[in-house]
Amino acid sequence: MFASVPGPIGPIDSSVVPRFAGIATFARLPRLDEAGRADIAVVGIPFDSGVSYRPGARFAPAAIREASRLLRPYHPVLDVSPFAAVQVVDAGDIAVNPFNIDEAIETVRTEAGLLMNTGAQVVTVGGDHTLALPLLRAVADRHGPVALLHFDAHLDTWDTYFGQPYTHGTPFRRAVEEGLLDTEALSHVGTRGPLYGKADLDEDGRLGFGIITSADVMRRGVDETVDALRQRIGDRPLYVSIDIDVLDPAHAPGTGTPEAGGMTSRELLEILRGLRGLNLVGGDVVEVAPAYDHADITSVAAAHVAYDLISLLALRAASA
Ligand SMILES: N=C(N)NCCCC(=O)O
Ligand SMILES: [Zn+2]
Numbered sequence: 299m300f301a302s303v304p305g306p307i308g309p310i311d312s313s314v315v316p317r318f319a320g321i322a323t324f325a326r327l328p329r330l331d332e333a334g335r336a337d338i339a340v341v342g343i344p345f346d347s348g349v350s351y352r353p354g355a356r357f358a359p360a361a362i363r364e365a366s367r368l369l370r371p372y373h374p375v376l377d378v379s380p381f382a383a384v385q386v387v388d389a390g391d392i393a394v395n396p397f398n399i400d401e402a403i404e405t406v407r408t409e410a411g412l413l414m415n416t417g418a419q420v421v422t423v424g425g426d427h428t429l430a431l432p433l434l435r436a437v438a439d440r441h442g443p444v445a446l447l448h449f450d451a452h453l454d455t456w457d458t459y460f461g462q463p464y465t466h467g468t469p470f471r472r473a474v475e476e477g478l479l480d481t482e483a484l485s486h487v488g489t490r491g492p493l494y495g496k497a498d499l500d501e502d503g504r505l506g507f508g509i510i511t512s513a514d515v516m517r518r519g520v521d522e523t524v525d526a527l528r529q530r531i532g533d534r535p536l537y538v539s540i541d542i543d544v545l546d547p548a549h550a551p552g553t554g555t556p557e558a559g560g561m562t563s564r565e566l567l568e569i570l571r572g573l574r575g576l577n578l579v580g581g582d583v584v585e586v587a588p589a590y591d592h593a594d595i596t597s598v599a600a601a602h603v604a605y606d607l608i609s610l611l612a613l614r615a616a617s618a
């Protein structure tokens with residue numbers, strides 16, 4: 299006789315315990331210490347010491363967890379019940395030093411790396427875009443250089459701000475310099491807004507990035523955008539970094555560096571769904587600044603975007 303293998307521990311059943319009751323974990327999932335193990339771990343990173351304008355992304359993990367209470371367990375577009383397919387947990391927050399960016403990014407790389415070494419795939423929520431660098435360091439430690447799909451109004455490939463190398467406007471320049479990325483497969487999506495100069499674009503192109511602007515998405519539509527991205531990414535390991543300011547301020551007012559003319563949340567979610575089957579190895583949802591939010595518009599969008607990343611990971615794990 300074989301002992302039956304227990305299935306994943308799912309979220310609290312919102313038809314039994316009202317979804318507005320109790321302490322918020324992401325999507326009401328069990329904590330890591332309750333489940334004991336994780337195939338996919340949602341991790342909050344309350345950090346905003348790298349921002350150049352409005353602060354507040356340190357409060358995003360808590361706001362996104364609160365906004366995630368209404369998520370339901372079945373994803374009808376991807377046809378997957380992610381929390382039943384694999385063990386998904388909320389692994390809590392990575393507590394980082396708010397006064398020392400160098401130390402903070404070391405902590406993030408170490409803590410995210412420890413989780414990944416247990417075999418978990420990691421989706422982080424909250425914090426500013428500085429965090430993409432230590433997260434990519436941890437991902438590259440495990441997978442080697444990865445393809446990058448970067449949703450953002452901004453390039454985030456500037457060299458320094460105020461002479462500083464580690465800021466929310468510079469993570470992807472550092473990541474290319476450090477060899478963390480496969481420079482054949484780097485894409486920005488949703489780019490728009492004024493730059494410091496034309497050189498910003500030239501330097502970005504020299505690093506290897508291709509750009510699908512916010513206006514391109516509008517003109518070409520979701521399907522053509524997805525086709526172009528899938529072709530560029532192929533079967534490479536893929537990291538998806540989502541700056542919520544890729545959305546128009548109408549869809550994400552609660553962010554630190556808003557730019558007019560952005561994508562809708564529908565476009566973003568549909569592009570993500572178009573990535574089904576690709577070799578996704580992790581992702582982040584950053585730059586939610588709850589103090590500037592209204593009616594949780596931004597946190598709700600971020601929660602749904604994180605749910606879609608989790609669903610993509612679960613779908614692939616379940617069909618492996
Ligand atoms: N929101 C992010 N990640 N970067 C924006 C940097 C734009 C700037 O300070 O000019
Ligand atoms: Zn941005």
Ligand SMILES: [Zn+2]
Nearest residue numbers: 427450454541
């Ligand atoms: Zn960014």
